[in-house]
Amino acid sequence: MTAPLPRVITTVAEMREAIAAERAAGRTVALTPTLGALHDGHISHVIRAAELADVRVVSIFVNPTQFTQAEDLEKYPRTLDADVARLAEHGVDLVFAPSVDEMYPTGPTGVTVHAGEVGNTFEGKSRVGHFDGVLTVVAKLLGIVTPDIVTFGQKDAQQLFLVKRMVTDLNFATRVETIETVREPDGLAMSSRNRFLAPGERRAALALSAALEAAASASDRGIDSALAAAQGALAGTPLVELDYFAVVHPDTFRPVDDDYRGRAIAIVAARVGTTRLIDNESLRIG
Numbered sequence: 001m002t003a004p005l006p007r008v009i010t011t012v013a014e015m016r017e018a019i020a021a022e023r024a025a026g027r028t029v030a031l032t033p034t035l036g037a038l039h040d041g042h043i044s045h046v047i048r049a050a051e052l053a054d055v056r057v058v059s060i061f062v063n064p065t066q067f068t069q070a071e072d073l074e075k076y077p078r079t080l081d082a083d084v085a086r087l088a089e090h091g092v093d094l095v096f097a098p099s100v101d102e103m104y105p106t107g108p109t110g111v112t113v114h115a116g117e118v119g120n121t122f123e124g125k126s127r128v129g130h131f132d133g134v135l136t137v138v139a140k141l142l143g144i145v146t147p148d149i150v151t152f153g154q155k156d157a158q159q160l161f162l163v164k165r166m167v168t169d170l171n172f173a174t175r176v177e178t179i180e181t182v183r184e185p186d187g188l189a190m191s192s193r194n195r196f197l198a199p200g201e202r203r204a205a206l207a208l209s210a211a212l213e214a215a216a217s218a219s220d221r222g223i224d225s226a227l228a229a230a231q232g233a234l235a236g237t238p239l240v241e242l243d244y245f246a247v248v249h250p251d252t253f254r255p256v257d258d259d260y261r262g263r264a265i266a267i268v269a270a271r272v273g274t275t276r277l278i279d280n281e282s283l284r285i286g
């Protein structure tokens with residue numbers, strides 16, 4: 001027997017009505033925002049969401065305001081029918097798949113959310129304005145769906161940090177649930193971009209998780225040892241063009257000093273062939 005398809009909603013008005021009906025019936029709501037091209041990482045969000053709320057909403061929207069290269073936006077895989085079928089297998093109730101005009105009826109340059117200083121570092125340094133675009137669309141989705149819970153992946157650590165900060169700073173009545181990174185058996189973090197890796201690049205991409213593991217293993221000897229171990233793991237990988245490897249404080253997302261001891265996050269970004277990949281790992285320094 002095939003699972004019933006989720007209801008696919010494309011307008012803000014209809015989404016609000018659907019949520020109002022769920023609320024009237026006393027049901028709680030969880031939202032998983034996505035760009036589509038769903039993989040097992042996204043599925044782990046909806047599985048966790050089922051434990052936290054009565055109704056699960058997945059938004060599928062390739063948000064133009066967070067793409068800094070027109071080419072990346074065009075190339076982003078759009079697989080709505082397959083995504084909806086996958087969500088049906090997991091009993092998701094509602095899919096919100098609006099058009100760009102529906103989300104930005106007066107154009108994308110109106111009132112936006114500014115991600116602040118942290119938004120200009122790391123991912124935000126090489127993709128200027130990216131996090132303003134992310135936070136603006138997330139704020140809109142939270143305004144439309146008004147979920148009790150919103151799920152975000154640890155994989156995009158800087159995005160997770162900034163979304164949590166926005167929810168706190170702008171007083172959204174939503175709890176952010178962190179979902180652990182799902183990895184391929186060989187350690188590569190799942191990402192919609194992995195499909196762009198040629199076989200040689202796919203092998204080379206393992207340098208990212210290897211560098212994080214090396215840093216984690218050396219982290220009891222301090223930051224310098226962790227960074228040196230990561231550099232060792234990344235050396236001699238010709239297809240991998242490193243953008244950054246850094247160790248940041250989980251409460252500020254700023255690099256920690258050499259003498260820092262305590263919880264930290266090692267973050268890495270690199271271009272593998274033409275595909276930009278990111279990953280991260282929690283550490284305990286010292």
Ligand code: PAF
Nearest residue numbers: 033034035063134137156
């Ligand atoms: O992480 C993503 O997939 C996107 O940045 C998000 C949160 C769906 C906003 O468009």
